[in-house]
Structures are given as structure tokens and as C-alpha cells.
Amino acid sequence: MIEDIFKTATPYILASIGGLFTELCGSLNIALEGQILIGAFWAIVVSNMTGSIVLGLLAAVAASSLLALITALFSFRFRANIFISGLAANLLAYGLVTVFSTILVKGGGVIRAETAIQGSSYFFTVFALLLLPLSWYVINYTPYGMRCRVAGLSEAVLYYRGISPDFYRYTALLISGVLCGIAGASLAARIGAFVPNISSGRGWIALVAIYLGYRKPQWVFLSCILFASAESLANWTQGFIGMPATVILALPYLITLSVLTIVSAVRKKTEQR
Amino acid sequence: MHPQKKSSIKWPDILSPLITPAAAFISLVLIITAVSSNPLNTLYIFLTSPISNNFYLGNMLNYAGLLIISASGISLVFKAGMFNLGGEGQIYSGVFTATAVSIALSSYSPFLAIAGAITAGSLTGAAMGTVSGYLKMKWNTNDLITSFLLSAAVIHIVNYLITGPMGDPASYLITTREIPQALRLKQFLPPSKLNISFIAAIIIAVIYYIYLYRTASGLKLRTSGKSRLFAIYSGVRTEYFVTIPFLVSGLLNGLTGSFASLGTYYMCAYNCTGGVGWSAIAVSLIGRNHPLLIIPAALFISWMESGLSGIVLYSGFPFELSPILQAFVFFFITAKFFKKEGYGDRRHF
Amino acid sequence: MNILLKTEKISKTFPGSNVIANSGIDFELKENEIHSIAGENGSGKSTLMHILSGLLPQDSGTIRYRGEAVTFHSPHDALKKGIGMVHQQPGIVPGFSILDNIIIGKEGKCFQKIDRKKAINEIESINRQFGIEIDISRNPISPESRQLTILISLIYRKAEVIIFDEPTASLSDAESQDFFGIMKKLKDNGKTIIFITHKIETALSAADRISVLSKGKIKGTFDTDKTDIDSIADLIIGSSSGSVHGIRSGKRNSVGDIKVFEARDIVPGKSSNDKKGFNFAVREGEILSFTGIREKNLDIMEDLLSGFIQVQSGSFFYMGKEIKISSTRTLRKSGIKYIPSDRMGRGTSLTGTVENNLAFTDIDSFSENGFIRKERIRDFFNSGRDSFDIKAIFGQPLWQLSGGNIQKVILFREMHKAKKLLIFCEPSWNLDFQSREMIYKTILELRNRGTSIIMISTDIEEIIDLSDRAAVMHEGKIAGFLEGNEINSYNIGRLILGMAASR
Structure with missing residues (x-):
């Protein structure tokens, strides 16, 4: 059960810690979804082609970082609305995956892993667990983390100190690209295949976890665990009380919504005192 | 710093709204040229197929109408300083409720059934919006997240209902039963789906414009959104402008779903609204949340989607490439190529 | 050097x-x-x-x-x-x-x-x-x-x-x-x-x-x-205008007996167990001022009077009737005008237009059946531009104006229709001489016409020049009231530091 929760949580943790950096810089990153999708696709395709899981992982990271860079270019260089460029990035990821799956894999659709990538899913979970202290340290104790936060809170202060916020915005989006690429690979590794719509809203849940965790890595991490637990619990109850699978899918969202509501109500009450 | 003269003409001011669609268009031409064997023909079809006959024209306008209604709701919440990310679920639940109610009332008079269906569909969306608005007002719960989570949950619930209890066992699709002929909205330009909802959309946008820019309440809403402290200081009950915009936004999304059900889909099929809610957010942002700019923005998006399906059908353009094309248009559509000084650029003074 | x-x-x-x-x-x-x-x-x-x-x-x-x-x-x-x-x-x-x-x-x-x-x-x-x-x-x-x-x-x-x-x-x-x-x-x-x-x-x-x-x-x-x-x-x-503080004149010796506004045992919410509340009254045609340090003294007084903090106990009376100041809305509905010390946050919408900033606090009177009458707002804008010398054009966003002109927008909005009571915080904040003198004159004119003014200011000079009575705050309480010639920098200074004033 616990193991299942952590394995379920792995892609959420990876993506939301990545998204946390962009969020701290003040950019609403809705492209996590597309980054995960494109990462999962290339992880399977390249590992199948080369027989190397490491190369598959690298390809996943490269593809999703490239997508992040394109988003960053339009959002920051050309000051496009970041929500729209995020939507565009998700569309682009979806389109590219469809195109390449028809070109590279005849027939498209589900691509089964031909390597032992499924065995590597432990690695991803360990990596996600290590990411918590690492990100906590970077965000609170290094100049990089501090400047990311300043970029989101007060651009003017950075200007006065002769620091360009753009450097931090670009690199933060790149970090989210790298981590979402790994998140995608971890998802594909767990299933042992690429299926269309493999990310199925996980990027959005990662974004929810960032807000639910009030932009603090430790709380973001816990939010991911919460959502993964809700998902595991839902699957577990399904076996017991025979609730239909489709309605079970709604449960994690409703549980997260309830927790968010309770947390904010408690916060409001304590603030008033 | 000092009063500005209005007279001086600045080229960037005039060019910048034009240059972004131009850039989007050029990127479109480049991709089409690269992929298509006969780029000129493909481009011609892309541009003209949406108006080439009544069927395409009508469907294009019909889809634009749905986008206008939904985007008006999205923009209202933006104007009030919040974010309704739940359009997708609000629309989908609207489609479902309107379909279910119209079928249930089909033994009564058509007028009653249609009115009942539209009311029920709108109220479903309104109820969802109200939850987000109320939580925001009461406990300052993040509106972007609550609206998204509720929408995602409701989508799964509707999916459950149409697979199981409310599904049509006779259909090979995952869907409800079809709405009886008598209850479907009259087609203006058969065989296209264009119906009364397009006219309703234009009226809604105009009423919304008048509300926002001509009434005291509209000014209060905009001020509550932009300068909350000033609104409180001025005696505005800002809490009203949290819950109510969300309620109305949900209502308009539910109405979009009801119209889609009675006038376009005639049933509630699995994932039938896929993406309308997202496109509506895009429309609202492209139209800078302005009620009247939403109309051309919706026409633009609708035209683009229609043109894309046109080239896939008639010029052998690979259909897999159409989301990529759409992505590039989205990338370019709000990009700015000239620097223009605005309030935000000077805040540190 | x-x-x-x-x-x-x-x-x-x-x-x-x-x-x-x-x-x-x-x-x-x-x-x-x-x-x-x-x-x-x-x-x-x-x-x-x-x-x-x-x-x-x-x-x-x-x-x-x-x-x-x-x-x-x-x-x-x-x-x-x-x-x-x-x-x-x-x-x-x-x-x-x-x-x-x-x-x-x-x-x-x-x-x-x-x-x-x-x-x-x-x-x-x-x-x-x-x-x-x-x-x-x-x-x-x-x-x-x-x-x-x-x-x-x-x-x-x-x-x-x-x-x-x-x-x-x-x-x-x-x-x-x-x-x-x-x-x-x-x-x-x-x-x-x-x-x-x-x-x-x-x-x-x-x-x-x-x-x-x-x-x-x-x-x-x-x-x-x-x-x-x-x-x-x-x-x-650019011209010799005599004394910089030439305003100091016309102190009221006798004011009417009508108490326009009164506070009885007001204890601010969220405060400590200390139950000793504020007691003061401002009479018709009187300038009652509050001074002291801003943090935890004047800011609390301002927020109490404007409904930004709620009272824990005690009551306010306006024109003889009890009023509950639960938000600035109460003030607006009773016709009490209020100029906040937080001019840019509370007092304006910087992204809004100049005319909307002028009209917004009283927008219902610029509307008919809920619709805004733009020509009324334009008339109001013109009268403000002429009488207060606001350098702005109709339709301009407020942030484009200089700091002094933004001040004038707020001051004109609140002062021109002040009838019974005006709560005025930091009157001369960010104003130059000429504008300051104009504001002081307007304050005195208002008072002479019978408007009561509660002034909250950290500027001791203007407290001395303008107030009929002054309440000096120290450690969240009113340390003492001064009247007439007692209002001088020596007495104010002693009260602010928590010592007794010499009469």
C-alpha cells in the first residue's frame, strides 16, 4: 500500500517540484501536462530504438526541455500571455507526439516497452524522494532559490540590484522541463508502455499541489502524497464496495478539493485570531 | 508624469495589434508550405473553406457563438480579478443536464421541455461556479484551483453517468439517448447546425459590454478586481463581486452547454465538449477580456479550427499536423514585438 | 572641499x-x-x-x-x-x-x-x-x-x-x-x-x-x-508670499454645543485585555486633531474610524444617533467623507481613469437606474480641474499623473461635498507649498461653514496651525487633550513621550 502510494506519487512530485520553481518566479506554468506527455513518449521510443534506458531518459529530458524553452521564448522574450503559450505548448506536445508516433511507430496508439524500463521505476521514486531535501535546500539556502522567489515577488528589487529576472524565469522553466521529462519517463516506466493521453491531467494535479502546498517544497511534497493516497484509496475501495471505476476517478479530485477547503478555512480562522 | 497629448501618432501603437496575427499567419504559411505538396491550394482551402458553403459557414458561426457565450463568462471572472479554470466541466455538465432534462420532459410541450432543459443546464454550471466563488469569498480558497478540481471531478461523474445509469445501450458510442427531433433548436442554414444560440451569443456579448462599461455595477466589479482596497474604501460590497461573477460565469458556461446540447450535439456523448472550455479561455485572453473584442477572437479561433479540418479533408493535409499548426497560432497570437510603456513597467518609480 | x-x-x-x-x-x-x-x-x-x-x-x-x-x-x-x-x-x-x-x-x-x-x-x-x-x-x-x-x-x-x-x-x-x-x-x-x-x-x-x-x-x-x-x-x-505658515489664524474660541460625532469607550478589536476605551467628541465647526506616532496609535485610530478594524466594545454616535462603523460603506452612506493616509492603496485605483477615480466613491449619484451618466462625471471632472488645478485630461489613467496631482484628485473628491464631517489623514502628505496652503485654506473654509473635521496627522506644525483641539496619542491611548494656546510643540512633544503637558 505505502509502496503503491509512493510509486503513484513519483510523477506528481517530480512535476510539481519542477513547476514550483516556475511558480516562485511568478509564471503560471500550465505546460507541465505537455512536458510530461512528450517526456513519456520519447522515453519509450528512444529506449526501444537504442535498447538503452539511460538514452531513453536523456531523450525524454531533452524533448521536454526543448518544449519548455519554446514556451519560455514566447512568454518572456515576446511577452505572450503565459496561459495561452502554455496551452500552445500542450497542443504542440500533443501534436508532435501524434505525428512522430505515426512516422516512427506504424499504427500509432499504444507503444509497448521492449526494454526492462519497468524495472527502473524504483530509481524514479528514490530520485523523487531525494528531490525534496534538494529543492528545499536550493529554494531556502542558495542565492538561486532566493532570486527565483524575488523574481516572483518584486521584479523592481531585482532591477535595482542589477539582476535580470529573465535569467531566473528561463532557467526555472528549464528546470520544470527537465523534471517533467523525468516525470514522463517515470510514468512510462511504471506502466511499461506509452499510451496516448498518458499524462491524463497529471500536470494539472501537479499545479494544484503547488498551490495546495503554499509554494513550500515540503508541503507541495505532502500534497502530492495526499493526492496519490486518494488515488490508491479509490482503487482499493473499488475492489471492496464495487463502485464503478469511472466514478472512482472523480474521488481524488473531490478529496483534494475538500482538503484545500479545510486548509483555507483553518488558515482564515487562525488569521482572524 | 504630465498630461499627455493625444495627437502624436506612434507607429508601434498602430502596428502591434496587426503584427501578431501577421506573424501567426506567416508561421502558418511556412508550415503549410513545408508539408503540403500544393501549398497555394492548401492555403486557399484553409482560408476559404470555412465560408465555402452554408454547411461550413453555419457550423463555423455556430461554434463561434458557443465560444462567445463561454468566453464572456470566463472574462467576467477575469475582470473581477479571479480565474475560472472550470469552464470545461461547467460546459460538459451543462450539456449533460440539458440533454437529460429535455429527454425527461419530452412528453410535455416542446417549449416547456426546451426552456426546462436550458434552465437546468445553466443552473448546473451556475451551481459549480458558485461553489468556487463562495469558497473564495468565505475562506479565500484559491479560485483557480477549486474551479479546476470541481470541473475535473464533475467530468468524471458525467462520464460515469453516461456510461452507466444514463447511457444509451442501443448506441455503439458512450452516450446518452438522442434528444427527440421536436426539441432540437431550429437550423437557420441547413444542413449546418447554426441556430438561435449564435444570436443569443451576440446579444449576451453586447449586454455584457453595456453592463461592464456603462453601468455603476460594472465599474464596481472592475474596480473590485483591479483595486480591491480602493473599492472597499469607496463603500463597495466587494464580497458580492466575488461570488456573483463566478455564479454568472458558471451560468454562462452552463448555457453554452445547454445550447450545444439542444442545437449542436443533440445528445451528451463521451468527451463531446473536449476543448471548448480551453478554447474559450484562449478567446477571452486573446480578446483581452473585452466583451466586444471577444467576438472577433471567437470568430478567429472558430475560423482557424474550421479551416484546419477543411485542409485535412480536401487537400490531403495530414490531420496529425493540425494541433501543431494551432499551437503555433496560439504561441504568436498574444506575443508582443514592440515595447510599449504601461503601468506595470513604471511601478517601481 | x-x-x-x-x-x-x-x-x-x-x-x-x-x-x-x-x-x-x-x-x-x-x-x-x-x-x-x-x-x-x-x-x-x-x-x-x-x-x-x-x-x-x-x-x-x-x-x-x-x-x-x-x-x-x-x-x-x-x-x-x-x-x-x-x-x-x-x-x-x-x-x-x-x-x-x-x-x-x-x-x-x-x-x-x-x-x-x-x-x-x-x-x-x-x-x-x-x-x-x-x-x-x-x-x-x-x-x-x-x-x-x-x-x-x-x-x-x-x-x-x-x-x-x-x-x-x-x-x-x-x-x-x-x-x-x-x-x-x-x-x-x-x-x-x-x-x-x-x-x-x-x-x-x-x-x-x-x-x-x-x-x-x-x-x-x-x-x-x-x-x-x-x-x-x-x-x-517665484514671488514673495510672506510667511510660509501664514495660515495660523482664526482659532475658534467658541464652538457650537452640537456633538457631530462622538466615541464612547471604544475598544478596538484584537486588542489586549486593556479595557480603557477611547472617549472623544467633535463639535459642529470644530477641527479635532489626533497626533502621535503612526504605528499602533494613529493607524489604529484611522482604521477604527473608517471601519477597517472593528470595535470590540463601545459605541460611536453621529448626529446624536448611534452608528456601527463596520466598513467604510457606513461612512459613505452617512455622508461622512474620509481621506486615508494610504493615498495610493485605499485612496485610488492607479490603473483607473482620473474621472472614475473622482466619481467612484459616490458612483450611484453619477448614475441613473444603474447606468452611469458620463456627462455628469465630465462636469465633475471639469470642476475639479478648474477649482483644484488638477493637471489631467479626461480619460487619462491616474498613474500617468504626478504625485501631487494624484493627491489633488483625492482631496477634491472628498472635500468638495463634505457637509457634516470630514476625516482627514495627513493633509499635506506629498504636497508642495502652494498646494499645501490651498489645502489649509480649504480646510479652514470648510470649518467656518460648519463642517466638523477629524484630522489625523504626524505633522506637528499643521496640528499647531489648524486644530481647535488636539488629542495626543501615546502607546495606543489618548495621552491628553490640548486646547487653544496649549497646542504647541512643547506640550505635544511631552505628551507623545508619555509625560504630562504643562498647562
Whole structure:
């Protein structure tokens, strides 16, 4: 059960810690979804082609970082609305995956892993667990983390100190690209295949976890665990009380919504005192 | 710093709204040229197929109408300083409720059934919006997240209902039963789906414009959104402008779903609204949340989607490439190529 | 003394405006002096300082620093040469401690651990050296702590020239005294200082030299011991207008008996167990003022009267009837006007248009059946522009106006229709002489017509000049009331410090 929760949580943790950096810089990153999708696709395709899981992982990271860079270019260089460029990035990821799956894999659709990538899913979970202290340290104790936060809170202060916020915005989006690429690979590794719509809203849940965790890595991490637990619990109850699978899918969202509501109500009450 | 003269003409001011669609268009031409064997023909079809006959024209306008209604709701919440990310679920639940109610009332008079269906569909969306608005007002719960989570949950619930209890066992699709002929909205330009909802959309946008820019309440809403402290200081009950915009936004999304059900889909099929809610957010942002700019923005998006399906059908353009094309248009559509000084650029003074 | 900084024919015009902000300014700054810059709103003094500190580029002209021509592309460029500026309301990072605010940009290498201990030691030695008393682990919230944060950060970066923009404008008198102490220490330790001020007395007493700007030109630079307040005032205004504080007259000896507004045993919500509440009343045609330090005294009074904090117990009476002030809405509905001390946050919507800022607080009277009557707003705008000399055009966004003009928008909006009661906080905040005199006259006219005014101000001079009665606050309580001739700086000062006034 616990193991299942952590394995379920792995892609959420990876993506939301990545998204946390962009969020701290003040950019609403809705492209996590597309980054995960494109990462999962290339992880399977390249590992199948080369027989190397490491190369598959690298390809996943490269593809999703490239997508992040394109988003960053339009959002920051050309000051496009970041929500729209995020939507565009998700569309682009979806389109590219469809195109390449028809070109590279005849027939498209589900691509089964031909390597032992499924065995590597432990690695991803360990990596996600290590990411918590690492990100906590970077965000609170290094100049990089501090400047990311300043970029989101007060651009003017950075200007006065002769620091360009753009450097931090670009690199933060790149970090989210790298981590979402790994998140995608971890998802594909767990299933042992690429299926269309493999990310199925996980990027959005990662974004929810960032807000639910009030932009603090430790709380973001816990939010991911919460959502993964809700998902595991839902699957577990399904076996017991025979609730239909489709309605079970709604449960994690409703549980997260309830927790968010309770947390904010408690916060409001304590603030008033 | 000092009063500005209005007279001086600045080229960037005039060019910048034009240059972004131009850039989007050029990127479109480049991709089409690269992929298509006969780029000129493909481009011609892309541009003209949406108006080439009544069927395409009508469907294009019909889809634009749905986008206008939904985007008006999205923009209202933006104007009030919040974010309704739940359009997708609000629309989908609207489609479902309107379909279910119209079928249930089909033994009564058509007028009653249609009115009942539209009311029920709108109220479903309104109820969802109200939850987000109320939580925001009461406990300052993040509106972007609550609206998204509720929408995602409701989508799964509707999916459950149409697979199981409310599904049509006779259909090979995952869907409800079809709405009886008598209850479907009259087609203006058969065989296209264009119906009364397009006219309703234009009226809604105009009423919304008048509300926002001509009434005291509209000014209060905009001020509550932009300068909350000033609104409180001025005696505005800002809490009203949290819950109510969300309620109305949900209502308009539910109405979009009801119209889609009675006038376009005639049933509630699995994932039938896929993406309308997202496109509506895009429309609202492209139209800078302005009620009247939403109309051309919706026409633009609708035209683009229609043109894309046109080239896939008639010029052998690979259909897999159409989301990529759409992505590039989205990338370019709000990009700015000239620097223009605005309030935000000077805040540190 | 050497010339440290020199400008040669600096000119600046803002795009879109026909006013020349700086025209051919030649300015000289000697090493290790305190140099004060005086001038009206819009005389170009802030523009000049923004150019010197790298915030704005000049259109033409040269800046020479230690004899060498320099070009600044940003405030950071200027600071690298040794010139830094403390703005009136400096930007800080919300939620960050003073320590973190100071070290941003100088924390170390990208992914190395920030050495906060070393920074704390360095900052504390700076604070000792310059007599700055502040707990750097706290967040900078008050204007004073924000200014000190930026000041320390400039010294931390080895600034030689420090420019202050209206440093005492948002400080109480006691805080101002502390500030001048720090300024003296800065000079003793070899720093050179420029400070902009509206108050000539302060300029003359605290500075070595003073430069007067008017309409974008330097009218003259003088040693402060060889000039006097009247000649400087003449230069600023451009004509001899007699005393700067010529207003002081017409104190009311007898006021009506009608209590327009009364507070009985008001205890603010969220306060400690101390149940001793506020008791005061303002009578018809009377100016009752509150003074003291802002934090935890005047701010609480302001928020109580405007409904931003709720009362825990006690009651307010307005025109003989009890009213519950649950929000500013209560005031608006009762016709009580209120000018907040937070002019930019509460008082305006900077992104809104000028006319909407004027009309919004009373928007229902500019509407019919819920629809806005634009022509009524236009009439109102025109009357404001003419009677208060607001330099703006219809439809312009408020943020484009100068600070002084934004003030006037708020003042006109609240003052023109004030009938029974006006709550007026910091009347002269950010205003130049002429505007200040105009406001004082308007306040007295209102009072003479029978309007009661509750004035909340940290500016002791205007308390002395304008109030019929003054309540002085100390440690969250009213320390005492003063009337008539008792209202003088000696008595106010003693009460603020918690001592008894001498009658």
C-alpha cells in the first residue's frame, strides 16, 4: 500500500517540484501536462530504438526541455500571455507526439516497452524522494532559490540590484522541463508502455499541489502524497464496495478539493485570531 | 508624469495589434508550405473553406457563438480579478443536464421541455461556479484551483453517468439517448447546425459590454478586481463581486452547454465538449477580456479550427499536423514585438 | 572641499508630455557635504535625482563623477560607481526579512549556501557605526524600516553618495529626529548626502548647502548659514508670499454645543485585555486633531474610524444617533467623507481613469437606474480641474499623473461635498507649498461653514496651525487633550513621550 502510494506519487512530485520553481518566479506554468506527455513518449521510443534506458531518459529530458524553452521564448522574450503559450505548448506536445508516433511507430496508439524500463521505476521514486531535501535546500539556502522567489515577488528589487529576472524565469522553466521529462519517463516506466493521453491531467494535479502546498517544497511534497493516497484509496475501495471505476476517478479530485477547503478555512480562522 | 497629448501618432501603437496575427499567419504559411505538396491550394482551402458553403459557414458561426457565450463568462471572472479554470466541466455538465432534462420532459410541450432543459443546464454550471466563488469569498480558497478540481471531478461523474445509469445501450458510442427531433433548436442554414444560440451569443456579448462599461455595477466589479482596497474604501460590497461573477460565469458556461446540447450535439456523448472550455479561455485572453473584442477572437479561433479540418479533408493535409499548426497560432497570437510603456513597467518609480 | 559630482547641461523631457522636466541643469555636489534640494511638485528635482541615480537616462548633458564622465544604464550601474538612492516608499520584497532584503544580489555564488552569519556581522557593524537601531531579522513593514533597509543595503554596497527623496515625509517627528541623527553620522563617516525636501526649515537646519529648483532649472545654490527661509521660499514660489505658515489664524474660541460625532469607550478589536476605551467628541465647526506616532496609535485610530478594524466594545454616535462603523460603506452612506493616509492603496485605483477615480466613491449619484451618466462625471471632472488645478485630461489613467496631482484628485473628491464631517489623514502628505496652503485654506473654509473635521496627522506644525483641539496619542491611548494656546510643540512633544503637558 505505502509502496503503491509512493510509486503513484513519483510523477506528481517530480512535476510539481519542477513547476514550483516556475511558480516562485511568478509564471503560471500550465505546460507541465505537455512536458510530461512528450517526456513519456520519447522515453519509450528512444529506449526501444537504442535498447538503452539511460538514452531513453536523456531523450525524454531533452524533448521536454526543448518544449519548455519554446514556451519560455514566447512568454518572456515576446511577452505572450503565459496561459495561452502554455496551452500552445500542450497542443504542440500533443501534436508532435501524434505525428512522430505515426512516422516512427506504424499504427500509432499504444507503444509497448521492449526494454526492462519497468524495472527502473524504483530509481524514479528514490530520485523523487531525494528531490525534496534538494529543492528545499536550493529554494531556502542558495542565492538561486532566493532570486527565483524575488523574481516572483518584486521584479523592481531585482532591477535595482542589477539582476535580470529573465535569467531566473528561463532557467526555472528549464528546470520544470527537465523534471517533467523525468516525470514522463517515470510514468512510462511504471506502466511499461506509452499510451496516448498518458499524462491524463497529471500536470494539472501537479499545479494544484503547488498551490495546495503554499509554494513550500515540503508541503507541495505532502500534497502530492495526499493526492496519490486518494488515488490508491479509490482503487482499493473499488475492489471492496464495487463502485464503478469511472466514478472512482472523480474521488481524488473531490478529496483534494475538500482538503484545500479545510486548509483555507483553518488558515482564515487562525488569521482572524 | 504630465498630461499627455493625444495627437502624436506612434507607429508601434498602430502596428502591434496587426503584427501578431501577421506573424501567426506567416508561421502558418511556412508550415503549410513545408508539408503540403500544393501549398497555394492548401492555403486557399484553409482560408476559404470555412465560408465555402452554408454547411461550413453555419457550423463555423455556430461554434463561434458557443465560444462567445463561454468566453464572456470566463472574462467576467477575469475582470473581477479571479480565474475560472472550470469552464470545461461547467460546459460538459451543462450539456449533460440539458440533454437529460429535455429527454425527461419530452412528453410535455416542446417549449416547456426546451426552456426546462436550458434552465437546468445553466443552473448546473451556475451551481459549480458558485461553489468556487463562495469558497473564495468565505475562506479565500484559491479560485483557480477549486474551479479546476470541481470541473475535473464533475467530468468524471458525467462520464460515469453516461456510461452507466444514463447511457444509451442501443448506441455503439458512450452516450446518452438522442434528444427527440421536436426539441432540437431550429437550423437557420441547413444542413449546418447554426441556430438561435449564435444570436443569443451576440446579444449576451453586447449586454455584457453595456453592463461592464456603462453601468455603476460594472465599474464596481472592475474596480473590485483591479483595486480591491480602493473599492472597499469607496463603500463597495466587494464580497458580492466575488461570488456573483463566478455564479454568472458558471451560468454562462452552463448555457453554452445547454445550447450545444439542444442545437449542436443533440445528445451528451463521451468527451463531446473536449476543448471548448480551453478554447474559450484562449478567446477571452486573446480578446483581452473585452466583451466586444471577444467576438472577433471567437470568430478567429472558430475560423482557424474550421479551416484546419477543411485542409485535412480536401487537400490531403495530414490531420496529425493540425494541433501543431494551432499551437503555433496560439504561441504568436498574444506575443508582443514592440515595447510599449504601461503601468506595470513604471511601478517601481 | 572637492567637487565630487557634477552635471553639465542635463536635460530631460518625458515622451508624450510637453513639459520639460529638466532643462540644462548644472549642479555641483561637494565631497562630504549634506546638500538639500528644494522645489515645488513638478519642479524637476525628482527627475534630476532619478537621472543621477541611474533610474532614468538624460536626453542630453553629461554627469561627471570624480572628474570622469559617466553613463548609467541602471540604478545598479550608478551604485557600482558609488551613488545610491533611497526612494520615498522604497520597493522591498514582501515577506522577506530586512536581512534578506539587504543581501539580495550580493548573497554569493548561484548554488552555494548563503553565508547569513557573515552578512549579519557585517550589517551589525554598519548599524553600530551609523547609529541605526533596527532588528534585521524582522520584516520591513513601516516606511521608516523600509527606508533604513534600503539605506543599509546601499552602505553594504559601499555607496559614497546617498540620495534621499523626501526622507521624512512619512515619518513622525520623533522618527525624523532619529533620521537626522543617522544623516549626521553618515557625514561624519565620510559619506556625501543629497536630500529632497518640501520643508525649508528642515533643509536649512540639516543641510550644509541648498539648491533650489523651479520649472526644471536651478535657481541657485546657497550655503545654509548664509541664507534664510524667506529668500528660499521666494525663489521656490517665484514671488514673495510672506510667511510660509501664514495660515495660523482664526482659532475658534467658541464652538457650537452640537456633538457631530462622538466615541464612547471604544475598544478596538484584537486588542489586549486593556479595557480603557477611547472617549472623544467633535463639535459642529470644530477641527479635532489626533497626533502621535503612526504605528499602533494613529493607524489604529484611522482604521477604527473608517471601519477597517472593528470595535470590540463601545459605541460611536453621529448626529446624536448611534452608528456601527463596520466598513467604510457606513461612512459613505452617512455622508461622512474620509481621506486615508494610504493615498495610493485605499485612496485610488492607479490603473483607473482620473474621472472614475473622482466619481467612484459616490458612483450611484453619477448614475441613473444603474447606468452611469458620463456627462455628469465630465462636469465633475471639469470642476475639479478648474477649482483644484488638477493637471489631467479626461480619460487619462491616474498613474500617468504626478504625485501631487494624484493627491489633488483625492482631496477634491472628498472635500468638495463634505457637509457634516470630514476625516482627514495627513493633509499635506506629498504636497508642495502652494498646494499645501490651498489645502489649509480649504480646510479652514470648510470649518467656518460648519463642517466638523477629524484630522489625523504626524505633522506637528499643521496640528499647531489648524486644530481647535488636539488629542495626543501615546502607546495606543489618548495621552491628553490640548486646547487653544496649549497646542504647541512643547506640550505635544511631552505628551507623545508619555509625560504630562504643562498647562
